[in-house]
Amino acid sequence: MPPMLGVLEAALYADDLDAARGFYGDVIGLELVTAKEGRHIFFRCDTTVVLIFRAEATREPPAPDTLPVPPHGAIGPGHLCFSVPMAALDDWVARLTGAGVAIESDFFWPNGARSVYVRDPAGNSIEFASPKLWDMPE
Numbered sequence: 001m002p003p004m005l006g007v008l009e010a011a012l013y014a015d016d017l018d019a020a021r022g023f024y025g026d027v028i029g030l031e032l033v034t035a036k037e038g039r040h041i042f043f044r045c046d047t048t049v050v051l052i053f054r055a056e057a058t059r060e061p062p063a064p065d066t067l068p069v070p071p072h073g074a075i076g077p078g079h080l081c082f083s084v085p086m087a088a089l090d091d092w093v094a095r096l097t098g099a100g101v102a103i104e105s106d107f108f109w110p111n112g113a114r115s116v117y118v119r120d121p122a123g124n125s126i127e128f129a130s131p132k133l134w135d136m137p138e
Contacts, residue, residue, distance in 0.1 A: 014122035081127035
C-alpha cells in the first residue's frame with residue numbers, strides 16, 4: 001500500500017456562509033484560511049482544513065480558465081467530528097451552550113469514549129469526541 005498521512009480536508013455544505021463563519025470561526029474558534037463570497041469559506045483545524053461550500057456553487061463544472069476541480073456539491077446535512085481531549089469536553093459543552101448552541105446528545109460509548117453532538121446553522125451534525133472513540137491516543 002502506498003503511504004497515507006491522514007485526512008487533509010473535510011467538506012460540509014451550507015447555504016448561509018455568514019452563519020457558517022460565525023459558528024466555525026467565532027464559536028468554535030477555527031482560523032479562517034480563505035473565503036470567496038457566495039461560494040466557500042475555509043478554516044484551519046490543526047493539520048486539517050474544514051471546507052464549507054455553498055453546494056450549488058460547487059455543482060457546476062469548472063470554467064475552462066480555472067482549476068479543474070470536478071463538481072462535488074452534496075445534498076442534505078453531513079457530519080464532521082472534532083477530536084477533543086476527554087478532559088476538555090466539559091469546557092467545550094460550556095463554550096457551546098454559552099454561545100447558545102444546543103447540545104443534541106452527550107454520552108459515553110461502551111469503550112469509555114465520550115461524544116457531544118450539536119448542529120451547525122446549516123443542520124450539519126457536528127461531533128466533539130475523545131480520540132478513544134477510535135482507539136486513538138490523546
